[in-house]
Amino acid sequence: MVVGTGIMDVFVGGSRSLKEKRSVVRRILGRTKNTFNVSIAEVGAYDDWKRCRIGFGIVGNERGFVNSKMDKVVNFIEGLNLADIVNVSIEMYSISGAWTGCGDHRIDEFQES
Numbered sequence: 001m002v003v004g005t006g007i008m009d010v011f012v013g014g015s016r017s018l019k020e021k022r023s024v025v026r027r028i029l030g031r032t033k034n035t036f037n038v039s040i041a042e043v044g045a046y047d048d049w050k051r052c053r054i055g056f057g058i059v060g061n062e063r064g065f066v067n068s069k070m071d072k073v074v075n076f077i078e079g080l081n082l083a084d085i086v087n088v089s090i091e092m093y094s095i096s097g098a099w100t101g102c103g104d105h106r107i108d109e110f111q112e113s
Contacts, residue, residue, distance in 0.1 A: 001059065001060075001094070004070045008054045032056070039057045040056040066092060
């Protein structure tokens with residue numbers, strides 16, 4: 001399994017208030033989520049009415065697929081022309097298929113009676 005995470009710093013130049021910034025951020029998050037079915041949220045700079053930090057994550061079974069989808073998300077947000085991307089940081093993790101679990105539980109212990 002491959003997990004890709006991204007943090008994006010965004011400048012909302014046309015914003016004159018927190019209300020305007022939040023409106024732009026909601027549009028960015030909603031459109032991106034609907035287009036790519038990714039986990040995405042505002043994760044910082046909540047009280048700054050010109051800046052925003054957005055975090056997003058993608059899970060897949062191939063590194064190339066996850067990398068490509070992450071690039072597409074960044075390009076899509078940039079192409080919306082709602083805000084300027086100032087900085088992007090992307091990390092990818094490979095997680096082995098070996099199940100370490102969280103204890104010595106069996107599947108039948110979790111099934112309803």
